[in-house]
Amino acid sequence: MRTNTAGRWSARGSAILAIGIAAIVTGGSAGAAEISAHDLALIDRLTWGINGSSVAQFQKLGAARWVNQQLHPTADSALPQTVAAQIDAMPDAAGLTPAAINAFQAQGKDADQLTDPEARKTAKQAYQQALNDRAKQAATRSILRALYAPDQLRERMSWFWLNHFNVHQSKAELRLLVGDYEDRAIRAHALGKFGDLLRATLRHPAMLRYLDNAGNANGHLNENYAREIMELHTMGVGSGYTQADVESLAKILTGVGIDLKPEDPKLKPALAPQLVRDGAFEFNPARHDYSDKTFLGHTIRGSGFAEVDEALDLIVHNPATAQHVSRKIATYFVSDEPPQPLIDKMAKTFTASDGDIAQVLATMIAAPEFDASLKTAERFKDPVGYVYSAVRLAYDDKVVLNTVPIQRWLGRLGEGLYQRQTPDGYPLTASAWNGPGQMMLRFEIARQIGSGSAGLFKPEQADAKDRPAFPLLQNALYFGGLSRTLSSTTRGALDQAISPQDWNTLFLSSPEFMVRQRAEAPHEPS
Amino acid sequence: MNRRDLLKAVAALAPAALTTTIAGRVWAAPATDAKLLVVFLRGAYDAANVLVPVSSSFYYESRPNLAIAKPDVGNPNAAVALDADWGLHPALRDSLAPLWTSREIAFVPFAGTSDDTTRSHFETQDTIELGQSTKGSRDYRSGFMSRLAAELTRVKPIAFTEQLPLIFRGQAEIPNIALGNVGKPGVDDRQAELIKQMYAKTKLASAVAEGFRVRDEVVKSIADEMTAANRGAVSPRGFELSARRIGRLMREQFNLGFVDVGGWDTHVNQGAATGYLADRLGELGRALAGFREEIGPAAWRDSVVVVISEFGRTFRENGDRGTDHGHGSVYWVLGGGLNGGRIAGEQIKVAQPSLFENRDYPVLTDYRALFAGLVQRMYGLDAAALQRIFAGVRPADLGLV
Numbered sequence: 046m047r048t049n050t051a052g053r054w055s056a057r058g059s060a061i062l063a064i065g066i067a068a069i070v071t072g073g074s075a076g077a078a079e080i081s082a083h084d085l086a087l088i089d090r091l092t093w094g095i096n097g098s099s100v101a102q103f104q105k106l107g108a109a110r111w112v113n114q115q116l117h118p119t120a121d122s123a124l125p126q127t128v129a130a131q132i133d134a135m136p137d138a139a140g141l142t143p144a145a146i147n148a149f150q151a152q153g154k155d156a157d158q159l160t161d162p163e164a165r166k167t168a169k170q171a172y173q174q175a176l177n178d179r180a181k182q183a184a185t186r187s188i189l190r191a192l193y194a195p196d197q198l199r200e201r202m203s204w205f206w207l208n209h210f211n212v213h214q215s216k217a218e219l220r221l222l223v224g225d226y227e228d229r230a231i232r233a234h235a236l237g238k239f240g241d242l243l244r245a246t247l248r249h250p251a252m253l254r255y256l257d258n259a260g261n262a263n264g265h266l267n268e269n270y271a272r273e274i275m276e277l278h279t280m281g282v283g284s285g286y287t288q289a290d291v292e293s294l295a296k297i298l299t300g301v302g303i304d305l306k307p308e309d310p311k312l313k314p315a316l317a318p319q320l321v322r323d324g325a326f327e328f329n330p331a332r333h334d335y336s337d338k339t340f341l342g343h344t345i346r347g348s349g350f351a352e353v354d355e356a357l358d359l360i361v362h363n364p365a366t367a368q369h370v371s372r373k374i375a376t377y378f379v380s381d382e383p384p385q386p387l388i389d390k391m392a393k394t395f396t397a398s399d400g401d402i403a404q405v406l407a408t409m410i411a412a413p414e415f416d417a418s419l420k421t422a423e424r425f426k427d428p429v430g431y432v433y434s435a436v437r438l439a440y441d442d443k444v445v446l447n448t449v450p451i452q453r454w455l456g457r458l459g460e461g462l463y464q465r466q467t468p469d470g471y472p473l474t475a476s477a478w479n480g481p482g483q484m485m486l487r488f489e490i491a492r493q494i495g496s497g498s499a500g501l502f503k504p505e506q507a508d509a510k511d512r513p514a515f516p517l518l519q520n521a522l523y524f525g526g527l528s529r530t531l532s533s534t535t536r537g538a539l540d541q542a543i544s545p546q547d548w549n550t551l552f553l554s555s556p557e558f559m560v561r562q563r564a565e566a567p568h569e570p571s
Numbered sequence: 572m573n574r575r576d577l578l579k580a581v582a583a584l585a586p587a588a589l590t591t592t593i594a595g596r597v598w599a600a601p602a603t604d605a606k607l608l609v610v611f612l613r614g615a616y617d618a619a620n621v622l623v624p625v626s627s628s629f630y631y632e633s634r635p636n637l638a639i640a641k642p643d644v645g646n647p648n649a650a651v652a653l654d655a656d657w658g659l660h661p662a663l664r665d666s667l668a669p670l671w672t673s674r675e676i677a678f679v680p681f682a683g684t685s686d687d688t689t690r691s692h693f694e695t696q697d698t699i700e701l702g703q704s705t706k707g708s709r710d711y712r713s714g715f716m717s718r719l720a721a722e723l724t725r726v727k728p729i730a731f732t733e734q735l736p737l738i739f740r741g742q743a744e745i746p747n748i749a750l751g752n753v754g755k756p757g758v759d760d761r762q763a764e765l766i767k768q769m770y771a772k773t774k775l776a777s778a779v780a781e782g783f784r785v786r787d788e789v790v791k792s793i794a795d796e797m798t799a800a801n802r803g804a805v806s807p808r809g810f811e812l813s814a815r816r817i818g819r820l821m822r823e824q825f826n827l828g829f830v831d832v833g834g835w836d837t838h839v840n841q842g843a844a845t846g847y848l849a850d851r852l853g854e855l856g857r858a859l860a861g862f863r864e865e866i867g868p869a870a871w872r873d874s875v876v877v878v879i880s881e882f883g884r885t886f887r888e889n890g891d892r893g894t895d896h897g898h899g900s901v902y903w904v905l906g907g908g909l910n911g912g913r914i915a916g917e918q919i920k921v922a923q924p925s926l927f928e929n930r931d932y933p934v935l936t937d938y939r940a941l942f943a944g945l946v947q948r949m950y951g952l953d954a955a956a957l958q959r960i961f962a963g964v965r966p967a968d969l970g971l972v
Contacts, residue, residue: 162840162891216693276708459734466693467711467737479775480735481782482747485756488766492757534772538765547762554758554766556773 080526082564084108086419089562090378091115091410092197094434096441097522102195112410116236116403118196127444128193135182141225143325146250147305149175149221176220181452183224184462188448190232191433202235202402203227204429205377208470210246210278212255214463219251223463226251239370239400240361243278247353248326250303256468259302261295262332271295273468279360281369286341293338297345297352300333302326319349328353361400367392370400373473375409379418381425381474387414424561425475428458431487435494435553436501439516445501446512454490458483479559488554495549518549530565531557604873605949606826608817608862609716609738612855612880613696614835617848617894618901619886619932622678622914623650624921625658633887637843637894648844653678656921657914662849666856670863674912675905677971681919681935682902683882690896692836695881700738702939702961715939716829717741718960719946728827729785731817738829744778746785750816751809753789785824792819807861814858818865821874832858835880839891859905871907875949875972877942878903883932899932902941904971915969916941940967948972 080100088103089095091112103111114122123129132138137145152175156168191200207227214220230249234242246252253259256270271294276282304310304327309320312331319330328350335347341359345352360366371391375383387409394401394408409415418424426434432454436445445451455461460478465471472478493499495516503511531539535555542548552558623639624630631638639660642652650658651668657678659668670676686705687698698705702715716738720728730739730747739745758766763783770779793816796806807815810832821828834851841848859878863871879902884894904911916936919925927933943957943966957966 166839272708282708457733467697469711472712476744479778480744480746481778481785482735484775484779485748485758485782485786488758488762489756492762496757532772535769538769541765550758550762551765551769554762555769556775559775 080104080522082526082530082562083419085526085530086562086564087112089434090419090424091201092437093191093200093430094437095522095527095562096437097520098442099197099437100522100526112407115196115198116407118199118236122194122196122199124190124195125193125442125444128189131189131444132186135186137179137182137224138186140229141222141325143305143307146218146221146325149218150305153218176218180214180220180223180463181449183227184452185448186224187227187462188433188451189444191429192437193442193444198406199232199235201377202406203232205374206231206235206242208465208473209373210242210252211465211468211470212251212463213466215466217254219254219463222249222251222254225249234402236403236406237401239366239395239402240357242402243274243357243361246278247274247301247357248323250325253301253303253326258298261299261301263296263299263334266292266295266299268292268295271298275360277469279369280363280365281372284363284365284369289339290341293340293345294356296334296336296338297340297356300329300331301350301353302329302332304329321350362396364392364396367395367400371395371405374405376473378409379415379424380422381476384414387412420564423475423563425479426559426561427471427473427478428455428460428483428487430561431559432458432490435491435558438522439494439518439549440501440514441517441520443514446504447501449505450493450500454493458486458490487559488550491553491558492550495553496546516549518552519545527562530562531555606821606828606866606870606874607946607949608821608828608830608874608876610859610876610878611696611699611736611738611829611831612835612878613692613831613833614837614880615692615695615882615884615896615900616835616851616880617837617841618680618880618883618899620841620843620848621660621663621852622653622680622901623658623660624656625650625652626656627921629922630886635888636892637841637888639844654914660849660852661844662853663856666853666860670860670905671912675863675907675909677904677909677911677913677915677969679902679904679916679936679941679969680914681899681932682879682916682941683898683900683932683934683936683938685934685937688898690882690898692881692896697737699879699881699938700736702738702942704963711737712740714738714740715942715960716827717743717745720745720827722952722956722960723827723950726827727825729820729825729829731813731820731828731830736829736831746781748785748789750789750813750820753793753816755793756786756790785820788820788824789816792816795819807857809858810854811858811861815861815865818862821862822866822870837884838889838893838895841893863905863907868907873908875904875906875909875945877945878905879938885930886926886932887930897931898927899934901932902936902938904945904969906972908972910971915971916967936967936969937964939964941969944968945972 084103085095087108088099092099106114124132153172156165156172159165159168191204194200210231212219212223212226214223226249230245234245256273257267258270261267261270268291272291274294275286275291280286303325304322305325309322310329310331312320316330321328330349333349337347338345338352340356341363343359345355368388371388372383375388375391379387390412391405391408395405398404432451436451452462456464460471495518498511498513498515502514503509535557539548539551542551619630620637620639625641639658640646640649642658643649648661651661651664652658653671659671667676684695684698687695689695697709700714701709701711703709703713714737716728717740720726721742728739728745730736730745731750732747733749735745735747767779767783770776813830817828817830832855837848840846859876862876866874880900882896882898883900884897886897889895919933919935923929925933939961943961943964946952946960947957947966949972
């Protein structure tokens with residue numbers, strides 16, 4: 046095919062092709078020449094998408110050590126220096142203090158209090174813009190990490206948990222909080238203990254604001270968060286808890302909220318020792334319902350914040366939680382309908398390891414059901430998986446200078462970062478993402494990614510110059526492995542490409558690129 | 572044999588008429604009759620300034636800056652008289668007042684969510700789209716138009732939105748396409764053919780073929796616009812542009828549609844006969860008239876358009892010459908075969924004692940009862956089918972269709 050069509054290509058196309066071939070010959074940065082379809086599938090399944098660097102890292106370590114390093118990232122899993130520098134330059138890269146949140150809220154209030162309508166409008170717009178900028182920065186951090194972090198499995202799990210513990214940026218001032226929520230509540234615990242992760246989300250103002258627990262107080266019960274903890278975050282709907290359990294948990298959670306003031310709230314001396322503060326998080330005993338509660342068949346004595354720990358322990362150790370969380374992880378990595386024996390194995394590990402997420406993943410990866418799914422099952426990419434895998438493959442370790450086009454693509458495809466309104470998070474199954482409208486958008490985005498740099502290398506500053514780079518999909522990895530996993534129908538269509546850009550568009554539009562790599566080529570109808 | 576059974580029988584006898592499958596479900600070619608479009612005004616529009624209670628002195632006391640003047644043929648900024656009690660915002664004079672005269676439009680005041688008083692956009696939009704009781708937990712995977720589609724046999728649903736809205740989430744997969752900013756597709760015909768080839772033997776073949784078909788229909792309707800523009804016609808913009816495209820697509824292709832339009836959250840300087848809200852209303856009126864024009868007289872006779880919003884706004888104007896989040900709204904129902912030209916549903920005198928919590932319009936017609944009544948008449952649905960769409964709801968018979 047290469048010789049057949051090369052003559053029809055532009056001079057630039059031939060040059061790109063030559064680079065691709067050179068990379069194979071020299072074993073350059075694009076990495077390994079030959080890799081088995083099984084290894085390709087394994088890497089693709091656990092990362093945001095296969096590329097030359099991921100293959101090189103895999104081949105350097107060997108499968109077992111690579112998997113182990115993905116499960117237990119070490120110091121040499123750090124971000125590339127240029128990426129780290131981009132992130133460190135962001136205002137709240139090091140974390141969001143109550144004082145910073147306070148300053149933002151003050152800006153909003155000041156704007157509201159201006160009497161001149163025009164001045165107020167201008168000030169309000171400035172405030173909204175500042176909030177938008179923070180959400181955009183958070184999305185940029187998230188995307189840069191997803192594209193370039195060597196600890197790819199942690200990045201996959203960070204997205205997974207962010208979605209599992211979903212918050213929506215349009216509520217209140219959440220645009221300011223989502224980045225901190227993702228980095229410190231979610232990513233920090235993405236491969237750790239599930240209980241720690243749950244507690245970190247419970248103590249973060251983003252969650253407390255999103256699901257209204259900041260307003261949950263004795264005599265003014267708000268059940269929203271209590272319900273979602275059990276329904277969505279832990280045990281799962283229909284797992285046996287009752288409306289009375291929801292009410293009990295809501296009472297247990299009274300007083301769990303947010304406090305941005307530097308000074309402690311005024312409390313009666315008897316209650317003062319009960320106060321818990323941690324950054325913007327506060328347990329205010331004056332707002333707490335100290336009655337005894339019956340929760341999941343246990344009596345929880347009214348004792349303050351200790352009740353929350355007691356209740357969360359009951360939830361985390363409930364067998365329904367092990368099942369629910371294991372099923373969801375298996376759905377994400379394995380199949381829309383993961384086999385029950387696989388879920389049971391994962392749940393068993395979950396219980397035995399006190400909810401150790403890395404161990405649950407290790408059980409999944411080692412299971413024969415997972416291996417079988419690498420060979421045959423289709424794992425349809427959600428929009429985030431689709432876009433990230435395309436950019437990773439097209440540019441490998443050449444770092445994009447502007448993530449806004451990626452943010453826009455994710456938004457258009459309906460899976461924008463922090464943009465899921467409802468607490469259930471984005472759906473993980475194929476049927477949510479393979480409708481006609483979605484497929485058309487994917488083909489358009491395939492064309493944008495495949496045809497040129499699509500704004501990815503034009504920094505956002507007003508006077509910035511585009512520093513174009515060319516997507517290189519027909520690279521060493523393609524010739525060394527990917528090409529073998531395409532059906533003859535797809536190869537037949539690719540053979541009809543009339544330029545490298547056209548070839549890229551078709552390749553990124555192909556049925557094979559909509560799903561994660563499989564260890565066997567699709568069965569060819571004869 | 573009722574009409575629904577007849578349609579079923581016809582569908583069964585004529586497999587050649589079945590055009591596409593989406594996610595394994597066979598969709599029939601749309602019948603030319605019974606088309607429903609739901610238009611969602613997101614942001615809670617100020618209903619009291621659209622269907623103006625011109626006989627209420629309380630209205631004029633409550634809105635010193637915002638009130639629309641009583642009908643007066645000499646005053647272009649006055650309300651258009653509908654009946655003794657109600658007038659129409661003057662921004663709708665040219666587009667929709669003629670439909671009142673021809674009885675193709677009706678208004679349902681005091682409509683909304685009887686069981687959701689959160690006054691939260693987010694909550695109440697969800698409530699309406701899901702169409703479930705607010706008692707008990709919500710199933711976010713089941714919107715009411717999706718449940719309606721599941722009960723119909725010859726239905727071709729589509730959301731004219733960027734993302735599939737909650738209202739259309741459900742078992743079957745429903746296509747969506749936003750029509751506002753459609754440009755010429757970057758993927759050209761040759762690439763489209765190659766892509767279809769690649770998918771031909773996969774289970775996404777029909778989704779991909781359907782996608783290109785819808786895309787090409789949209790492109791064709793854009794091409795028509797360009798031809799018109801070349802002849803000097805003024806090209807519509809914004810929602811009017813989308814609505815005209817929807818009209819063309821629903822004339823030929825689809826018979827169950829949903830579209831939303833934002834920008835109705837007017838806390839500040841909303842204007843009265845002119846100004847921000849008037850501009851939005853003018854555009855909306857032109858959009859609906861444009862939809863009617865494009866769908867054509869034949870299809871319009873079988874079409875029903877329902878305009879809804881999550882809630883109404885405070886009856887009294889606020890300190891910013893705007894209005895805040897309220898409760899009851901006014902829904903609009905349009906259609907070529909409508910028994911319109913009237914104010915439908917239960918009514919109450921517009922005065923201070925009738926207000927809900929002394930601030931908002933009350934809800935006397937629940938949105939679920941209203942839709943249940945409408946679709947029951949439109950599609951001849953039986954009680955069991957209605958219960959599957961709107962559990963526990965007694966349909967309101969407003970005699971509109």
